Amino acid sequence: MTSNILLVEPKYYSKYPPLGLLKLSSYHKRFGHNTELVKGTTDNISNEPDIIYITSLFTWAWKPVWEAVEFYLKNFPDSELWLGGLYASLMPAHAALSGVNPSHIFRGIFSEAEDLLPDYTLVPEWNKRISGSIVFSSRGCIRSCPYCAVPLIEKSMNSEKHSIRHLIWPDHRKVIFFDNNFLASQTWRKILDEVEELNLGVDFNQGLDARLITEEVANRISRLKIDRFIRLSYDYIQMKPFVRKAIKLLKSQGISGRNILVYTLYNFTDDPDDFYARISDILKWGAVCYPQRYEPNQALYKNQHISPKWDAIRLNAVQRARRVIGSNGAFLPHEGMLTLKIQRFFTFDEAFKEFMVPLEETIK
Numbered sequence: 001m002t003s004n005i006l007l008v009e010p011k012y013y014s015k016y017p018p019l020g021l022l023k024l025s026s027y028h029k030r031f032g033h034n035t036e037l038v039k040g041t042t043d044n045i046s047n048e049p050d051i052i053y054i055t056s057l058f059t060w061a062w063k064p065v066w067e068a069v070e071f072y073l074k075n076f077p078d079s080e081l082w083l084g085g086l087y088a089s090l091m092p093a094h095a096a097l098s099g100v101n102p103s104h105i106f107r108g109i110f111s112e113a114e115d116l117l118p119d120y121t122l123v124p125e126w127n128k129r130i131s132g133s134i135v136f137s138s139r140g141c142i143r144s145c146p147y148c149a150v151p152l153i154e155k156s157m158n159s160e161k162h163s164i165r166h167l168i169w170p171d172h173r174k175v176i177f178f179d180n181n182f183l184a185s186q187t188w189r190k191i192l193d194e195v196e197e198l199n200l201g202v203d204f205n206q207g208l209d210a211r212l213i214t215e216e217v218a219n220r221i222s223r224l225k226i227d228r229f230i231r232l233s234y235d236y237i238q239m240k241p242f243v244r245k246a247i248k249l250l251k252s253q254g255i256s257g258r259n260i261l262v263y264t265l266y267n268f269t270d271d272p273d274d275f276y277a278r279i280s281d282i283l284k285w286g287a288v289c290y291p292q293r294y295e296p297n298q299a300l301y302k303n304q305h306i307s308p309k310w311d312a313i314r315l316n317a318v319q320r321a322r323r324v325i326g327s328n329g330a331f332l333p334h335e336g337m338l339t340l341k342i343q344r345f346f347t348f349d350e351a352f353k354e355f356m357v358p359l360e361e362t363i364k
């Protein structure tokens with residue numbers, strides 16, 4: 001008997017299509033089932049579903065997930081409803097309060113669908129606009145940074161693929177790697193050989209580990225058709241020598257600093273001066289600094305967490321500076337305001353003075 005499968009992406013913002021649902025579609029189509037993807041809550045559905053899968057993303061986007069669960073449970077009481085994704089994996093007890101049967105909360109990765117080509121027929125707009133295949137050539141990570149959810153969900157490095165050819169949609173011209181730590185995989189060389197052979201554009205979406213960038217890596221990367229940025233991270237001050245060396249190596253292979261973007265974590269165990277020192281380093285090295293505010297892994301509201309060494313005025317100052325002197329939220333290494341300041345100032349408060357306004361003015 002043919003089953004009807006309804007795939008639901010709750011109504012939150014996401015730049016990328018719901019990869020897990022696209023893989024589930026491929027998985028079910030192998031059994032001859034019909035699949036349909038919808039966004040948010042709608043009763044404009046072609047067939048009464050036998051199974052409903054609802055995905056989830058960041059923990060702070062839990063409300064639209066609850067809305068979806070409530071809506072589909074009410075409208076299709078005879079369907080089997082499953083909830084999965086990041087929020088459900090990180091906070092199953094909270095997710096269960098949505099009304100979903102707790103035994104139908106799926107945590108982690110559905111391994112049976114992991115190696116299937118996602119069903120991109122469900123996202124025609126994505127195919128037209130981006131024309132890129134999202135690929136995990138590996139899962140997990142060799143590190144266990146305390147601010148990261150990867151060790152909790154995907155654990156240590158695993159599932160290293162020897163080929164990704166079967167995961168590239170025929171019409172796509174680009175591969176978007178979602179690997180958490182691409183270079184830590186034993187098979188990264190083979191994967192890049194394939195990417196070059198297929199003549200694909202490349203986006204290392206989750207960034208590359210600066211500690212693993214060698215001359216060989218920099219050379220291999222310089223041969224690729226990189227989609228705008230090579231992304232690194234400078235999460236704490238002890239990473240300084242590694243990030244400096246990585247940027248130097250990439251530049252020595254002809255990659256412009258303006259195409260090297262460095263995520264800069266703040267509001268974790270750092271203090272504002274430590275954060276400012278890292279911004280200064282990145283701009284002095286000629287790369288782009290992208291401040292990234294720390295959010296706890298189980299934050300139910302975004303931008304609410306204030307770590308012990310930060311306060312609301314300084315956190316707001318970073319946001320304002322990103323809006324006023326940043327470019328799409330990033331600080332560029334040009335001879336503009338920030339660079340001049342770096343030459344003159346030593347502390348966060350000196351450099352960000354004009355952006356530090358009393359809280360009551362922020363609220364107005």
Ligand code: SF4
Binds near residue numbers: 141142143145150
């Ligand atoms: S290296 Fe990156 S992916 Fe790995 S644990 Fe640290 S932050 Fe997470």
